[in-house]
Amino acid sequence: MKGKFKELKDYADEELLAEIARRSKSKKGLPIKAKCFRCFQEFWIKWNQTTQAHSKKNDYEYWDGKSTKKKICNACLKNLYYNKPVFWNTIKDLKKRKILAGYVSNILG
Numbered sequence: 001m002k003g004k005f006k007e008l009k010d011y012a013d014e015e016l017l018a019e020i021a022r023r024s025k026s027k028k029g030l031p032i033k034a035k036c037f038r039c040f041q042e043f044w045i046k047w048n049q050t051t052q053a054h055s056k057k058n059d060y061e062y063w064d065g066k067s068t069k070k071k072i073c074n075a076c077l078k079n080l081y082y083n084k085p086v087f088w089n090t091i092k093d094l095k096k097r098k099i100l101a102g103y104v105s106n107i108l109g
């Protein structure tokens with residue numbers, strides 16, 4: 001156990017996966033770390049086996065339709081949903097409003 005293997009022992013499981021992803025060329029199948037633009041907390045974006053891509057729900061762009069690289073954490077996404085004026089204002093797409101409603105009741109609790 002020396003070199004990079006010893007070094008990797010210092011990481012927690014999710015961090016370890018992300019570190020391996022960072023060092024390898026492909027991030028396929030591994031979570032990626034992001035920083036929420038609202039609360040500035042770091043969080044993990046999971047890999048979605050079904051879509052074979054990182055979960056879109058944490059891309060703010062997906063919701064507001066504007067081309068930005070902003071990421072939003074689950075807690076802030078939930079707050080967005082419950083803050084109705086902001087919710088109506090931000091998400092114009094009716095289908096996406098329904099998708100977020102689904103996320104909040106099924107996944108985010």
Ligand SMILES: [Zn+2]
Nearest residue numbers: 036039073076
């Ligand atoms: Zn947040």
